[in-house]
Amino acid sequence: MSSSCFVYFCVFVFNRWSNTRQSMASESSSDSMSILAAKICNQINSVFTKSTSTPSPLQITVDEIASAAARCGKIFVYGVGREGLMMKALCMRLAHLGLSAHCVGDMTTPPISSSDLLIASAGPGGFSTVDAICGVAKSNGGRVLLLTAQPETGSSVKYASVVAYVAAQTMADDGDEGTSASLLPMGSVYEGALFVLFEMVVYKLVHVLGQNPDQIRSRHTNLE
Structure with a gap:
């Protein structure tokens, strides 16, 4: 980029930023942070x-994790993109609860066996990598819990031992004709729902596994 083009670009960005600030400053109270957050x-x-099949995704996830813990099985999690970040957040809390929890792809991830559980997410129904990981887990005897918003059409479903339906917007239906406009783009609603779902799961597991705050806190890393 030539120096003159760069200058024009900087001026353009500054003007856009300035106009945006003025627009934000003139917004009504209906667009305040608290209202938007709500x-x-x-x-x-x-x-x-939303009305979904029973049991709920909360009950399914709690039951599957509790069952894996009862048989002393390991728990693996996997997802891609922002879904993957939610899965890693769950994995951290499962470790805090004293479970043998692992993120697929980490260098220290152990092998999966018949006593273990893989929790995978495929909001739009399937991803090539999620399909592959679920297939490997299934072929090695592991139990596969799939979280998805597309339980009937997703390519990952065929590998699942059990499916938890999270009825949220994903990239698969973002912007579909006939649907109401969403505040959040692409798969943000599904990803946000995963975070909330996992917080509910952890809340339930604390009681199911008989954990207390001191025990949970004691397992947090001191290498940070």
Whole structure:
């Protein structure tokens, strides 16, 4: 990029930024941080108020993790992109609860066996990598819990031992004709729903596994 083009680019960015600031400053109170946060939280909350098959994704996930813990099995998690970040957040809390929890892809991840559980997420129904990982887990006798918003059409479903339906918008239906406009783009609603779901899962598991705050806190790393 020539120096003159760069200058024009900087001027353009500055003007856009300046106009955006003026626009934000003139916004009504309906667009305040607290109101916007409430709108986003309400949209994520709506995922859990929709009529879905029973048992709920919360009950399924708690039951599967508790069963794996009862048989002294390891728990593996896997997801891609922002879904993967939510899975890693769950994995950290499972480790805090004293479970043998591992993120697929880490250099220290052990092999999966018949006593173990893989929890995988494929919001739009399937990803090539999720399909592959679930296939490997299944072929080695592991139990596969799949979290998805597309339980009927997803390519990952055929590898699942059990499917937890999270009825949220994903990239698969973002912007579909006939659907109401969403505050959040692409798969953000699904990803936010995963985070909330996993917080509920951990809340339930604390009681199921008989853990207390001191025990949970004692397992947090001191290398940070």
